[in-house]
Amino acid sequence: MVEGEFVDQRTPAVLAGLGWLPDLALTPAWSRERPHSRFAGRRTQSSGPIRVLLVEDDPTIAEMYRVQLDYDGYTVTVVPTGDAAISAMEAAKPDIVLLDLLLPDRSGLEVMVQINQSFPDHPPVVILSNYGEPTMIERGLALGAVEYLVKSRVTPDSVSRAIPRWIGLRPGGEPHQEHRS
């Protein structure tokens, strides 16, 4: 996968990573079934809805994701900085972390390093960035992110739908990690 692009599972497998063509295979959204709490209803090891920690400094994007994730029944904590993210790891006990790379206090990659050090059993981290340089992607994945997504190529809806699957891909335990290293 060239850019670690998140791929809609309905598209042909070989198209994974298609970068610059219109996502023509997108099915009209209203034709999809959309029950409330359709994904987040699934329980994780702790009881209650899935908790998502969104590390995003752009309030517009943060709000947009919050609307979608709330709608889908997740419990969302939004923090705008790397420091706040580290504190929230403890306080919010997230089941998954959605991590931006360009944060006001430090780079998201540094946050990942810190998470790896302080929380060896941390939940899966998905990088959500505006940068799609191959080197950035490689570094992000090497640090243990389960996925690296370029924000403009995904929608909150597609990210929301993929969360349960990512939670199943905890770092370390899954073969999925092998082809990233």
Add this chain to the structure above:
Amino acid sequence: MNVVLQVAQDLTSIGFIALGAATVYQWYRYRGRAQAMLAWALGLLALAAAIGRIQTVTGTSAFVSVISLISFLGSGYFVLMFRDAFLPLRPIARRAATILLIVASALAVASATVLAHANATLTSGITLLLVLAWAAFIGEPVVRFWVASRKQPSVQRTRMRALSFGFAALVAILLVAVLGGRALQNPVATLLIQLVAMITVPLIYVSFAPPSLLRRIWRMGEENKLRAAIQDLLIFSPGPQALAEQAAGWAIRMLGAQAAFIVDPTGKVMASRNISVDGTRDLLARKGDQERGSFPGPGGATVMVAPLRLTEGTGFLGVLSGPFTPIFGNDEINQLEGYASSVAAGLERTRVTERIAAIEKHKSQFLNLASHELRGPLTVIRGYGSMLQAGLLGDLNDRGRKAAPVMMAKILEMNALIEQMIEAARLEDGGLLIKPEEADLRAIASAAVAKLEPVLDERHHIVLKSPSRPVRVMVDAERVTTIVTNLIDNAVKYSPDGGEVTVMVTTGGGVARLGVKDTGIGIARDDLPILFTRFGRVSNSSTDHFPGTGLGLFLGRQLARLQGGEITVDSVPGEGSTFTLHLPIAERVDRATVPELSPSRLSAEAAGLR
């Protein structure tokens, strides 16, 4: 036999007399100390030879003998002085030479007058001494010229060697003749000696006045090198600085100069070879107002300059003469001026190249930055757009439901354009990674078709023709799919009236081909070259309403080339176009060595990501 010998001796004498006359004429024409010394040397040798011939006819007189002997000794002394004009001797050596000349001359006078009737042993002893003195005078320059010729440009090298060899032969002849004594009295030996002496005449002649034909022949190898060097300067030089330094080096070789320098229009010394920057400034201070020509430099050297005409003003290319430099005459100034204009052209070109490279870099950075900055807002527009369309932000009425997909389609189109721009910028930065794996081109073709088929309107349809056997290629399947999808997308886009798009996979000659043939508007022959350039869209009234950045084919071809392939086009306006992707067929890999499924593929599939 005697007649032949007589003729040979006459010819040799005439040869030396002509040689002497020629050097005197050269001196008369060009002046200069070196020319004068050479004229003295060969003129006196000619005089000695002439007197020798006359004596055989008229008989000997003491006075004539003295003149002859002193001329002979003088010819040797002036060869040494000729060398002194090139490479100054140490004062003590010069004084010793002068003393030797005086002593030898006195001996010569004595032997011809007071000792004329002394015993034969004494006379021949004196003769031997005189010849040895003469040989000493000449021997030193012979060796010196030979040694110094090694690093000279070809013409100077050949001239110095001819001179060295010619005089060496003369020394050899005289030593053999004097030491040989009786053994050489027989006519054959004398004739041989005469022949060798005759050969030295043209050798010495070409050393100081080589005909242009000979010069051209000697120079040929070097001129080829010079031509290659100038071409090199003009085309491949990495930058102005490197070019200036190389150019100075070649100026030295071309003119046999001691040093060379290049000064830019602001007076800054760009390059200086064998001379310091300060030394160059001193030379320029002597130059005065003249743009071209020569003027005296330090220590009797000559400086020659030619203008270097650049856009921002006139600089200078200059050379400084050294001990072995031939005269800086009009020919050399013209030569230097011609060379300077080549160097100026080269300098201009490197500057233009540097400027273009800087512009390219800025443009690339701009493209990169702009496209990344566009991603931010687009993320929000796309996100909310999809949520709006999904009804997540409230129910849409019928009109809203019609508008939402149109808006989304346009957003995706814009997204694709931005991604193309980023990809193009990345391609130029070299940040694009290709991961080749063995793939079946048929599968790629059908995947691309499968991706596009659902979105075709009913007027277009795609026909896929593939061979029954796998077409194995070593490629980055995702990149190739992107290329193929783009080709098919173009074929549909440029067939506005609908029609069939044929996708054909073929093989032959070690090449796998994937052709995409449409029956659309086609492309005029003149427009074909710009198709694959960046932003190269064929623009006219019939194409202006087709959306696109013009990056698709540029990226496609670049991606194909990165994988050892190529994209070609064949088109007839009004009838349609065929774009063909060529890829090298992968070497057949032994099945046994390839695991059925690689771990990475297995895990990727387990992860549901493929």
